[in-house]
Amino acid sequence: MSYLSWENLAVGYPNKHPLIHPFSGEVNQPGIYAVVGQNGCGKSTLLKTWLGLIKPLRGKVCINNMPIPNAHDISQGIAYVPQFHAVNRYFHLTVQDFVKQGFGPHHNLMESDIEKILNTLTEWQLAGYEKRSFHELSGGQKTRAMIARAIISKPKMLFLDEPLASLDSCCQLQLMDTLFELSKEKKVCIFMIDHHFENFESYISGKITFTRRHDQETSVVFI
Numbered sequence: 001m002s003y004l005s006w007e008n009l010a011v012g013y014p015n016k017h018p019l020i021h022p023f024s025g026e027v028n029q030p031g032i033y034a035v036v037g038q039n040g041c042g043k044s045t046l047l048k049t050w051l052g053l054i055k056p057l058r059g060k061v062c063i064n065n066m067p068i069p070n071a072h073d074i075s076q077g078i079a080y081v082p083q084f085h086a087v088n089r090y091f092h093l094t095v096q097d098f099v100k101q102g103f104g105p106h107h108n109l110m111e112s113d114i115e116k117i118l119n120t121l122t123e124w125q126l127a128g129y130e131k132r133s134f135h136e137l138s139g140g141q142k143t144r145a146m147i148a149r150a151i152i153s154k155p156k157m158l159f160l161d162e163p164l165a166s167l168d169s170c171c172q173l174q175l176m177d178t179l180f181e182l183s184k185e186k187k188v189c190i191f192m193i194d195h196h197f198e199n200f201e202s203y204i205s206g207k208i209t210f211t212r213r214h215d216q217e218t219s220v221v222f223i
């Protein structure tokens, strides 16, 4: 089964040069796939292009062997944890309602679901914050709430944009252990951008590396 594949893919923004030299790849095994490279080389842009949030400048992306014409079609089974500062700061949902979104818009919420939300919040050191407004949380707390929301949605694919940067070392380890378990036991395929994999190399199944050489286009290699 192909989780994600991309062919001759160039990413970037309209009326600008592509950020990367076109490249192809396919991921057909669950695991944690690290996306690494210097600041500003295009990692977040690649992630958003894979998710269908940004149109490729060239090439195509398939999820579960299906081309992604728009994000709405692919949202089932896919969770995205953006950088915490990318979330609208005027977002006035309570933390509990924010995490509840993980069940999806059509889910009929039961007593056991509320219990699950509260347990997940406790697991991520957010007990007591459930009635607080999401935008009042610290950066690390926002990241943990976004992780809780993603995990509650029971994704088959999970995309995370630099979650380790805002977490303390204890939460970093908790996150990596959780992701590792999800990939092994629930066969979740995880793509994760970060600059802090040095302590977690053994968790990684594959790497997508951006390399920018002076005066040349950035090349991307998937190993």
Ligand SMILES: Nc1ncnc2c1ncn2[C@@H]1O[C@H](COP(=O)(O)OP(=O)(O)OP(=O)(O)O)[C@@H](O)[C@H]1O
Pocket (backbone or CB within 6 Å): 013, 019, 037, 038, 039, 040, 041, 042, 043, 044, 045, 046
């Ligand atoms: N909406 C946008 N319109 C035009 N250019 C953009 C837009 N968003 C980002 N860029 C530019 O695209 C380039 C790549 O940005 P991107 O956020 O993908 O980098 P990154 O590798 O994730 O960086 P970092 O490690 O700093 O988070 C940067 O030069 C950035 O200024």
